[in-house]
Amino acid sequence: MKQSHFIHKVAFCLCLLLAATPGYAQKTDYKPIVGQAGKDVMWVPTPQTLVDTMLNMAKVTASDYVIDLGSGDGRLVISAAKRGATALGIEYNSEMVELAKHAAKEEGVSAKATFKKADIFESDFSKATVITMFLLQSLNLRLRPEILNMKPGTRIVSNSFDMGEWEPDQTTVLESAVPDYASSGQTAYLWIVPAKVDGIWKLADGQIRFTQDFQNITGTLTIKEKTTKLTGKLDGSNIRFNAGDAEYVGTVSGNTISGTYSGGVSWTAAR
Numbered sequence: 001m002k003q004s005h006f007i008h009k010v011a012f013c014l015c016l017l018l019a020a021t022p023g024y025a026q027k028t029d030y031k032p033i034v035g036q037a038g039k040d041v042m043w044v045p046t047p048q049t050l051v052d053t054m055l056n057m058a059k060v061t062a063s064d065y066v067i068d069l070g071s072g073d074g075r076l077v078i079s080a081a082k083r084g085a086t087a088l089g090i091e092y093n094s095e096m097v098e099l100a101k102h103a104a105k106e107e108g109v110s111a112k113a114t115f116k117k118a119d120i121f122e123s124d125f126s127k128a129t130v131i132t133m134f135l136l137q138s139l140n141l142r143l144r145p146e147i148l149n150m151k152p153g154t155r156i157v158s159n160s161f162d163m164g165e166w167e168p169d170q171t172t173v174l175e176s177a178v179p180d181y182a183s184s185g186q187t188a189y190l191w192i193v194p195a196k197v198d199g200i201w202k203l204a205d206g207q208i209r210f211t212q213d214f215q216n217i218t219g220t221l222t223i224k225e226k227t228t229k230l231t232g233k234l235d236g237s238n239i240r241f242n243a244g245d246a247e248y249v250g251t252v253s254g255n256t257i258s259g260t261y262s263g264g265v266s267w268t269a270a271r
Contacts, residue, residue: 074100
């Protein structure tokens with residue numbers, strides 16, 4: 001065999017070996033087109049300024065596990081990984097997945113930023129501390145019941161589309177952004193998954209009856225047969241409400257709430 005033919009054959013075999021090696025990220029020439037159809041939504045990239053805004057709103061740190069539902073070209077996952085967070089992108093388009101993997105490798109964050117081809121509606125994202133997404137409102141509403149069952153305190157950030165009657169805890173509008181077909185909108189929404197408190201809670205000398213509407217609470221506080229209306233709000237597992245002249249603060253832990261009122265007096269409720 002001629003030496004040149006032998007070299008070409010060895011090189012060819014080496015390429016096959018690398019391509020078959022797990023974890024080997026092949027360079028991709030795939031270039032997504034803005035507006036191209038996907039399984040549930042068309043692909044429109046999110047400007048980096050909005051990516052940064054979303055991560056800032058969620059207060060993403062190295063201790064977080066971020067999952068991006070419909071991760072596209074991976075820019076949000078990669079940005080989260082650059083902050084030290086462990087981040088996963090779930091994307092149905094296999095070419096997008098490979099493109100994102102290659103980008104993560106190029107940015108040096110492959111150990112923190114991973115991607116998988118999957119349907120977001122058939123995926124388990126319950127372990128995330130932060131969920132990010134750029135989906136239609138109708139899709140957000142399909143995901144909402146599962147999101148509300150996540151651990152209290154989980155942060156949810158959405159690009160452009162809200163959650164219907166579940167009011168956001170924070171809304172940020174980027175005045176410098178110019179929405180058009182070639183980029184996403186200019187609004188980001190944040191929700192914090194609230195603890196579940198709806199119902200009756202027993203006190204040592206009375207009871208609390210909470211009516212919960214997502215993170216907002218109303219109800220009554222009854223102590224020694226005196227009943228007072230209350231209004232308040234949940235911030236994850238943290239609860240705060242006013243009943244008459246007293247302000248109650250506390251932490252919800254399963255079927256127990258403990259905290260203080262009136263400048264430091266302890267209170268505990270259970271159901």
